[in-house]
Amino acid sequence: xxxxxxxxxxxxxxxxxxxxxxxxxxxxxxxxxxxxxxxxxxxxxxxxxxxxxxxxxxxxxxxxxxxxxxxxxxxxxxxxxxxxxxxxxxxxxxxxxxxxxxxxxxxxxxxxxxxxxxxxxxxxxxxxxxxxxxxxxxxxxxxxxxxxxxxxxxxxxxxxxxxxxxxxxxxxxxxxxxxxxxxxxxxxxxxxxxxxxxxxxxxxxxxxxxxxxxxxxxxxxxxxxxxxxxxxxxxxxxxxxxxxxxxxxxxxxxxxxxxxxxxxxxxxxxxxxxxxxxxxxxxxxxxxxxxxxxxxxxx
Amino acid sequence: xxxxxxxxxxxxxxxxxxxxxxxxxxxxxxxxxxxxxxxxxxxxxxxxxxxxxxxxxxxxxxxxxxxxxxxxxxxxxxxxxxxxxxxxxxxxxxxxxxxxxxxxxxxxxxxxxxxxxxxxxxxxxxxxxxxxxxxxxxxxxxxxxxxxxxxxxxxxxxxxxxxxxxxxxxxxxxxxxxxxxxxxxxxxxxxxxxxxxxxxxxxxxxxxxxxxxxxxxxxxxxxxxxxxxxxxxxxxxxxxxxxxxxxxxxxxxxxxxxxxxxxxxxxxxxxxxxxxxxxxxxxxxxxxxxxxxxxxxxxxxxxxxxxxxxx
Numbered sequence: 249x250x251x252x253x254x255x256x257x258x259x260x261x262x263x264x265x266x267x268x269x270x271x272x273x274x275x276x277x278x279x280x281x282x283x284x285x286x287x288x289x290x291x292x293x294x295x296x297x298x299x300x301x302x303x304x305x306x307x308x309x310x311x312x313x314x315x316x317x318x319x320x321x322x323x324x325x326x327x328x329x330x331x332x333x334x335x336x337x338x339x340x341x342x343x344x345x346x347x348x349x350x351x352x353x354x355x356x357x358x359x360x361x362x363x364x365x366x367x368x369x370x371x372x373x374x375x376x377x378x379x380x381x382x383x384x385x386x387x388x389x390x391x392x393x394x395x396x397x398x399x400x401x402x403x404x405x406x407x408x409x410x411x412x413x414x415x416x417x418x419x420x421x422x423x424x425x426x427x428x429x430x431x432x433x434x435x436x437x438x439x440x441x442x443x444x445x446x447x448x449x450x451x452x453x454x455x456x457x458x459x460x461x462x463x464x465x466x467x468x469x470x471x472x473x474x475x476x477x478x479x480x481x482x483x484x485x486x487x488x489x490x491x492x493x494x495x496x497x498x499x500x501x502x503x504x505x506x507x508x509x510x511x512x513x514x515x516x517x518x519x520x521x522x523x524x525x526x527x528x529x530x531x532x533x534x535x536x537x538x539x540x541x542x543x544x545x546x547x
Numbered sequence: 548x549x550x551x552x553x554x555x556x557x558x559x560x561x562x563x564x565x566x567x568x569x570x571x572x573x574x575x576x577x578x579x580x581x582x583x584x585x586x587x588x589x590x591x592x593x594x595x596x597x598x599x600x601x602x603x604x605x606x607x608x609x610x611x612x613x614x615x616x617x618x619x620x621x622x623x624x625x626x627x628x629x630x631x632x633x634x635x636x637x638x639x640x641x642x643x644x645x646x647x648x649x650x651x652x653x654x655x656x657x658x659x660x661x662x663x664x665x666x667x668x669x670x671x672x673x674x675x676x677x678x679x680x681x682x683x684x685x686x687x688x689x690x691x692x693x694x695x696x697x698x699x700x701x702x703x704x705x706x707x708x709x710x711x712x713x714x715x716x717x718x719x720x721x722x723x724x725x726x727x728x729x730x731x732x733x734x735x736x737x738x739x740x741x742x743x744x745x746x747x748x749x750x751x752x753x754x755x756x757x758x759x760x761x762x763x764x765x766x767x768x769x770x771x772x773x774x775x776x777x778x779x780x781x782x783x784x785x786x787x788x789x790x791x792x793x794x795x796x797x798x799x800x801x802x803x804x805x806x807x808x809x810x811x812x813x814x815x816x817x818x819x820x821x822x823x824x825x826x827x828x829x830x831x832x833x834x835x836x837x838x839x840x841x842x843x844x845x846x847x848x849x850x851x852x853x854x855x856x857x858x
Contacts, residue, residue, distance in 0.1 A: 295676055297672075297675060297676065316680075317568065317678050317679060317680050317683075318678060320676060320677060320678040321565050321678045323676075325673070325676040327669075327672050327673070327676070329669055329672075330669065331668065331669035331670050331671075331672050331673055332668070332670060332673075333664070333665075333668045333670050334668065344578070345673060345677075346563075347571070347574055347575075347578070348571060348574075348575055348673075348674060348677045348679070349563070349565060349571075349677050349678065350563070350565030350566045350567070350568075350570075350571050350677075350678060351563050351564070351565060351566075352564065352566070355563060355564060359561060359563070362557065362558055362561075363558075366558065392673060396563040396565060397561045397562070397563045428558050428559055429558055429559045429561075430559055
């Protein structure tokens with residue numbers, strides 16, 4: 249979908265992207281990173297709004313530097329900040345955006361009503377945008393990005409500033425709209441759950457550098473088979489008992505993390521605690537969320 | 548369920564059938580022009596009112612009172628000519644038409660928020676994420692003001708021409724003998740409309756508040772004109788030869804001088820109640836005009852580029 253080779257974007261002394269190379273596959277991909285990591289800069293470069301200081305980037309097989317404006321026919325963009333005019337109605341605004349994308353009046357009108365139907369906006373669509381709630385404004389922002397049926401849509405912090413209910417609804421809307429279309433998604437966010445809810449794969453960025461690229465399912469699946477154990481007494485003895493059975497133990501200072509193989513893992517843990525004379529306070533099979541993977545990388 | 552599935556299929560298979568960039572830009576411009584003339588806003592009402600005044604002045608000052616034999620130009624004395632298409636753009640003084648005041652007021656009202664509003668509500672980012680370049684966007688915002696100003700520059704002038712043609716018995720030969728006039732009126736209209744459009748757009752880009760941008764533009768255009776005329780008068784009192792060049796600092800005078808150049812007529816400014824000829828070479832004039840026009844366009848492009856990078 250997008251291929252970046254040694255992309256550098258420098259603002260004065262600050263490197264927003266530092267030798268950033270990546271090949272993003274088609275599908276629903278999340279770019280995750282703390283604020284200032286370079287996510288939005290990458291999205292804006294991929295959209296042709298910013299020119300990289302050096303490096304090359306291709307979007308949907310076309311080189312950006314050669315064909316910037318034409319590539320945007322195939323791209324939809326939902327910016328992070330509020331950017332919709334208050335003095336137009338939702339319908340008027342979407343038709344205008346459709347026509348600015350190159351659609352005919354009839355085509356833009358048809359698509360506007362169809363998309364607003366999917367977004368479950370009833371008579372509100374004829375109200376002025378200035379009267380909309382935050383969630384409705386986000387929906388309109390999303391709709392304008394999808395109005396011209398792009399091949400890929402870039403969503404920059406789509407749940408930014410929304411309350412939990414509106415956030416959940418927004419994520420469901422993104423999933424709903426992208427499931428009924430062939431549009432691919434590039435979601436830039438600093439919220440892990442957004443990526444877990446929407447995306448198939450994730451890219452983690454920090455300080456303008458690529459930290460990790462992986463399937464969301466692989467991350468969650470890979471790390472889900474472990475048992476979290478809390479004991480009283482000398483943990484070294486307990487750990488050495490487990491090591492005798494060739495079981496690796498990770499001590500995070502608060503709990504011990506032991507890979508889960510099958511039900512016999514529990515027997516091995518109980519056996520080790522008896523032999524090491526340690527009290528077994530807690531033994532729980534838990535799944536490691538993306539949160540811990542993310543924290544591990546970021547910290 | 549079946550209905551939902553059909554809706555989804557249609558949504559998925561939708562063919563947007565997108566048009567080309569020039570049509571997108573033209574479409575944006577024409578839709579904005581349409582919105583400028585809406586009667587639902589105070590701005591739209593104001594613009595309609597001012598257009599009505601321009602046509603009323605055209606009718607009263609020229610169509611009713613100019614004799615066909617005095618059209619387009621009549622000699623005032625051995626030195627100076629009076630040309631109707633040039634008087635049309637004069638202020639409300641002497642024999643002039645008074646259009647300029649309303650022309651600048653319309654330009655200020657129409658252009659005040661045309662880019663500034665997009666920048667203030669940040670919708671400019673959405674426009675620029677579409678398949679258009681920054682230059683396309685500027686052209687699309689230039690078109691509506693430009694067309695609007697042509698309605699109060701070239702069009703009323705053509706009405707005067709038609710009226711004079713009618714006064715001459717609608718003879719084809721009369722019109723064919725004045726082909727140059729038809730071209731000159733259009734060139735003059737494009738000059739005034741284009742210049743005030745781009746300056747208005749520049750103020751709109753610079754000052755993101757519509758009302759302030761409009762009034763600053765109006766005061767800038769007339770203010771520099773008055774200041775330059777005052778200095779011109781003072782310098783003339785001291786018989787300083789280079790006094791004429793001070794007028795190059797006033798956009799009003801630069802376009803007027805170019806307009807006189809189109810009609811190959813001597814340009815004069817009243818100093819101490821007497822007309823004084825302004826003698827500035829056409830090359831200098833065109834160079835100054837080019838710098839102003841390109842400077843405004845370049846400045847707007849730069850501001851938008853900076854805003855994109857720093858949003």
